[in-house]
Amino acid sequence: MSEASELSAGGTGTMRPPHPLLDIRGLHKSFGTIEVLKGIDLAVSPGELVFLIGPSGSGKSTLLRCYNRLEEASGGSIWFDGQEVLADRIDINALRRRMGMVFQSFNLYPHMTALGNVTLALRKVLKKPRAEAERIGMAALEGVGLAHKAASYPGELSGGQQQRVAIARASALEPGLMLFDEPTSALDPELVGSVLQAMRDMRAAGMTMLVVSHEMRFAREAADRVVFMDGGVIVEQGPPEQIFGSPRHERTRAFVSEVAR
Amino acid sequence: MDRFLDSFLNAKLIATTWPAILSGLVVTIEIAALVVVTGLLLGLALAMVRWRAGRWFAWPLMLFVDLFRAVPPLVLVLLIFFGLPNVGIELPSFAVLWLVLSLVLAAFAEEIVWAGLIAVKRGQHEAARSTGLTETQTLLYVVLPQALRLAVAPLTNRTIAITKNTALGTVIGVPEIINQATTAVSFSGNATPLLMGAFAYLLLFIPIIGLGRLIESRFAWRRQ
Numbered sequence: 404m405s406e407a408s409e410l411s412a413g414g415t416g417t418m419r420p421p422h423p424l425l426d427i428r429g430l431h432k433s434f435g436t437i438e439v440l441k442g443i444d445l446a447v448s449p450g451e452l453v454f455l456i457g458p459s460g461s462g463k464s465t466l467l468r469c470y471n472r473l474e475e476a477s478g479g480s481i482w483f484d485g486q487e488v489l490a491d492r493i494d495i496n497a498l499r500r501r502m503g504m505v506f507q508s509f510n511l512y513p514h515m516t517a518l519g520n521v522t523l524a525l526r527k528v529l530k531k532p533r534a535e536a537e538r539i540g541m542a543a544l545e546g547v548g549l550a551h552k553a554a555s556y557p558g559e560l561s562g563g564q565q566q567r568v569a570i571a572r573a574s575a576l577e578p579g580l581m582l583f584d585e586p587t588s589a590l591d592p593e594l595v596g597s598v599l600q601a602m603r604d605m606r607a608a609g610m611t612m613l614v615v616s617h618e619m620r621f622a623r624e625a626a627d628r629v630v631f632m633d634g635g636v637i638v639e640q641g642p643p644e645q646i647f648g649s650p651r652h653e654r655t656r657a658f659v660s661e662v663a664r
Numbered sequence: 665m666d667r668f669l670d671s672f673l674n675a676k677l678i679a680t681t682w683p684a685i686l687s688g689l690v691v692t693i694e695i696a697a698l699v700v701v702t703g704l705l706l707g708l709a710l711a712m713v714r715w716r717a718g719r720w721f722a723w724p725l726m727l728f729v730d731l732f733r734a735v736p737p738l739v740l741v742l743l744i745f746f747g748l749p750n751v752g753i754e755l756p757s758f759a760v761l762w763l764v765l766s767l768v769l770a771a772f773a774e775e776i777v778w779a780g781l782i783a784v785k786r787g788q789h790e791a792a793r794s795t796g797l798t799e800t801q802t803l804l805y806v807v808l809p810q811a812l813r814l815a816v817a818p819l820t821n822r823t824i825a826i827t828k829n830t831a832l833g834t835v836i837g838v839p840e841i842i843n844q845a846t847t848a849v850s851f852s853g854n855a856t857p858l859l860m861g862a863f864a865y866l867l868l869f870i871p872i873i874g875l876g877r878l879i880e881s882r883f884a885w886r887r888q
Binding site: 471473496497498499500502503504506508510511512513514523524527528569572573576 | 785787788790791792793794795796797798801805806809810813
């Protein structure tokens with residue numbers, strides 16, 4: 404941890420590691436005496452869609468939230484686009500806007516319209532003039548098929564529409580990586596499809612995505628790699644055919660047969 | 665019945681006293697307006713600093729807030745007006761009333777706004793920070809607007825309550841409504857000026873209460 408910090412503090416940011424966009428090494432996270440992440444190593448290449456699956460409490464969401472430091476990791480290192488995320492002197496706000504995050508509970512701002520939700524960070528973080536922010540925001544809403552709802556408040560939208568606005572809010576900032584924390588878990592079944600479609604479109608556009616989700620069919624169809632976590636460690640990872648078809652570990656097999664109804 | 669009318673609605677007294685009551689009403693409005701502005705702004709500022717500062721600020725703030733919420737405003741008014749001159753600080757009665765009522769309102773307002781701030785869901789904060797907004801931007805654009813909507817009703821109540829306390833000014837000689845009325849009562853031995861005072865308060869507060877309702881309904885945003 405300390406070595407990595409020193410490296411980044413000394414570096415100028417020009418020496419980016421060649422391959423992975425996101426590179427996690429030996430990541431630990433404890434809440435008090437409870438160790439939730441027990442040494443995670445994971446690398447994500449540009450354009451890759453990585454699916455994190457596992458029983459609840461296995462640390463998937465915590466892992467995701469460590470990437471943009473909504474949770475502070477207890478140890479290990481995270482490199483993103485050539486920067487050490489856990490370094491003390493990093494500009495965390497600049498980093499966060501390059502890692503879009505979509506939450507299970509949408510977390511749209513209820514006092515702003517859909518367009519207001521999408522343009523807030525464009526105006527306040529990227530300092531775009533209002534007209535330009537609104538042009539970008541409308542394009543982002545268009546991208547999730549909701550340009551006609553730009554003037555609606557979150558309370559007037561369905562869950563699926565709210566989540567797509569949340570996706571537009573994150574993607575309007577042109578992040579290098581999108582983190583999805585159970586994006587469809589709070590949705591009625593008939594609304595899931597529209598959100599998955601938005602994610603599919605995003606993947607087609609070349610976005611690097613890390614997805615914590617229980618949508619196994621979507622994982623099978625869209626993921627480049629599936630990572631199975633249990634008890635704070637990565638038990639097994641590989642292409643979806645391997646994880647769902649012929650898992651090597653007993654725990655993976657048990658979980659997959661449990662969720663594949 | 666005639667005696668009742670004579671002691672509460674004496675036409676001659678009404679004619680001679682109304683200019684005094686009116687000047688009292690003006691003074692009451694002046695103090696009330698000043699107290700509302702400074703008290704609410706100070707309370708808002710304290711809640712925001714508390715949000716950003718953490719524990720080292722919370723303890724002394726708690727002391728101030730609990731003190732000014734617990735001690736009756738009348739006691740504070742007397743204490744400051746008659747106490748401070750002993751240490752060489754002489755404040756005009758108007759300023760003492762303004763100061764005390766502002767601090768009392770600020771103490772209540774801080775607690776109300778703070779309750780609103782912590783009632784806003786954690787996810788709002790996280791979503792804002794995840795898009796790169798700073799802590800202060802998150803407070804200003806995302807958390808505070810939602811907190812204030814929750815706070816509007818209790819703040820309105822508290823504002824009305826504190827402006828009624830301007831009547832305390834009478835004990836230190838601020839020439840507000842009650843001061844004018846009691847002066848007129850002591851000269852005439854008739855209760856009519858007090859009834860006129862009560863009427864002046866109605867004139868002042870009915871519109872304020874109506875305004876409060878209007879603000880409350882305006883601030884309620886569309887929910888599911």
